[in-house]
Amino acid sequence: MATVKKDITEVSDKITRVKKIVKKRAERLKEKELLQTPISEGVSWKDLNFSHPERTVRIGTVFSGIGAVEHAFQRLGLKHQIMFAGDIEPKCKQSYFANYAIKEEDWFDDIRNFDATKYLHKVDFVIGGAPCQAFSMVGHRLGFEDARGTLFYEFARVVKETRPKVFLFENVRGLLNHDKGRTWQIIHDIFEELGYDVKFHVLNSCDYGIPQHRERVYCLGFRQKTKFEYPAPVPLEYIMYDFLEDYIDTKYFLKEKGVKFVTSHKNRDKSYTQINGDIQLCQKRNQQFNWHGDFVFHPDSELTPTDEAFDEFIFDVKDVEEKYYLSDKVVKYVLAGGTKNFKTSTKTDLDIARPLLQSMHKMHRAGVDNYVTHKGRIRKLTPRECLRLMGFKDSFKIVVSDTAMYQQAGNSIVVDVLIALLKQMDITKYGI
Numbered sequence: 199m200a201t202v203k204k205d206i207t208e209v210s211d212k213i214t215r216v217k218k219i220v221k222k223r224a225e226r227l228k229e230k231e232l233l234q235t236p237i238s239e240g241v242s243w244k245d246l247n248f249s250h251p252e253r254t255v256r257i258g259t260v261f262s263g264i265g266a267v268e269h270a271f272q273r274l275g276l277k278h279q280i281m282f283a284g285d286i287e288p289k290c291k292q293s294y295f296a297n298y299a300i301k302e303e304d305w306f307d308d309i310r311n312f313d314a315t316k317y318l319h320k321v322d323f324v325i326g327g328a329p330c331q332a333f334s335m336v337g338h339r340l341g342f343e344d345a346r347g348t349l350f351y352e353f354a355r356v357v358k359e360t361r362p363k364v365f366l367f368e369n370v371r372g373l374l375n376h377d378k379g380r381t382w383q384i385i386h387d388i389f390e391e392l393g394y395d396v397k398f399h400v401l402n403s404c405d406y407g408i409p410q411h412r413e414r415v416y417c418l419g420f421r422q423k424t425k426f427e428y429p430a431p432v433p434l435e436y437i438m439y440d441f442l443e444d445y446i447d448t449k450y451f452l453k454e455k456g457v458k459f460v461t462s463h464k465n466r467d468k469s470y471t472q473i474n475g476d477i478q479l480c481q482k483r484n485q486q487f488n489w490h491g492d493f494v495f496h497p498d499s500e501l502t503p504t505d506e507a508f509d510e511f512i513f514d515v516k517d518v519e520e521k522y523y524l525s526d527k528v529v530k531y532v533l534a535g536g537t538k539n540f541k542t543s544t545k546t547d548l549d550i551a552r553p554l555l556q557s558m559h560k561m562h563r564a565g566v567d568n569y570v571t572h573k574g575r576i577r578k579l580t581p582r583e584c585l586r587l588m589g590f591k592d593s594f595k596i597v598v599s600d601t602a603m604y605q606q607a608g609n610s611i612v613v614d615v616l617i618a619l620l621k622q623m624d625i626t627k628y629g630i
């Protein structure tokens with residue numbers, strides 16, 4: 199019987215071709231967008247207890263700002279020690295030192311000059327959100343050393359030098375899509391290259407108790423391989439009005455030009471501005487100066503005529519500010535039910551806004567059904583309200599100017615999201 203001779207070269211060519219295809223596919227697979235770590239379907243983080251409340255967690259923060267995570271530890275009443283913190287902005291240092299216990303020698307200004315090696319294995323948890331404009335690693339796949347020159351590199355370097363048990367890297371949501379996802383892939387790979395088990399998910403603060411639309415990516419790195427799922431959203435129990443102050447300095451009320459800008463259809467339709475919203479637009483560092491963001495409409499028609507002290511105050515205000523009140527025309531325009539935001543909020547004022555109603559018994563007789571027919575004024579949020587809407591309690595001391603405080607609040611991480619994460623990961627496990 200004649201045998202068919204196998205052409206070995208042909209087979210090997212085929213193998214080479216197949217190998218090439220497999221390699222390409224594998225590469226393409228690697229290029230694919232990384233998947234977010236799942237959200238927990240188990241017990242809500244709200245009902246979880248810390249396993250080791252007796253332990254002290256040693257924390258180190260970079261790009262520290264006003265110390266959102268430090269405030270989260272304070273709010274949770276957890277034992278912690280600030281090993282280091284720093285920010286290039288001197289006014290952040292002022293705010294930070296007024297609110298947290300830290301030694302001068304543990305503070306650094308520019309992260310690029312911060313040698314963190316002396317904290318090797320002395321810190322359990324490192325946290326930082328590098329300013330987002332710092333990422334331009336466009337193009338090639340880079341390793342840790344190639345990321346040099348970016349502020350992300352500085353964060354990664356501090357992790358490398360200190361080797362914490364856990365780190366949290368927070369940033370804007372857009373970072374995940376930057377350069378078609380490649381920037382995130384690089385960051386992710388670098389964290390893995392440093393030996394961390396990396397998780398990430400985009401969380402919106404309005405899903406964690408704070409009425410603000412603020413989506414951020416929260417990336418956690420665990421030195422040990424760790425089972426971790428992100429905290430599940432919880433229903434929002436408060437609206438923005440619940441965070442407002444009772445008495446407002448007249449300086450926060452808008453003058454004519456501001457009112458026109460804020461109430462313009464264009465700006466409201468594009469969500470540049472919002473009046474009496476239930477959920478705050480994302481707080482930005484500059485919003486209070488260019489009239490972008492959230493504003494509050496104050497009806498001033500139901501003043502208590504018998505409350506002399508208050509009348510005096512109000513008359514003073516009127517004397518000075520009469521020209522800033524909305525004209526009837528503007529009021530009609532503003533309250534014409536033009537946008538869905540406004541309709542909702544008007545209704546909300548009537549039904550829910552308890553803290554405001556508490557002040558209303560002093561300020562405005564709660565004949566709120568007259569609401570839409572009366573004059574009023576529009577104001578911006580105060581720095582304290584901006585802080586509250588970032589999860590900072592009033593125990594947080596304001597020691598800088600309004601301008602600086604708005605910027606610092608707008609730059610911060612929402613404390614309530616951090617609380618959800620700290621509970622979900624049971625941060626006390628990493629304490630000593």
Ligand SMILES: C[S@@+](CC[C@H](N)C(=O)[O-])C[C@H]1O[C@@H](n2cnc3c(N)ncnc32)[C@H](O)[C@@H]1O
Nearest residue numbers: 261262263264266285286287308309609610611
């Ligand atoms: C997005 S904010 C982070 C705020 C912080 N997470 C908080 O809780 O308030 C970024 C911060 O990085 C600071 N920063 C920018 N460049 C820096 C540098 N080279 N060294 C140290 N801090 C820097 C900014 O001043 C700013 O406060």
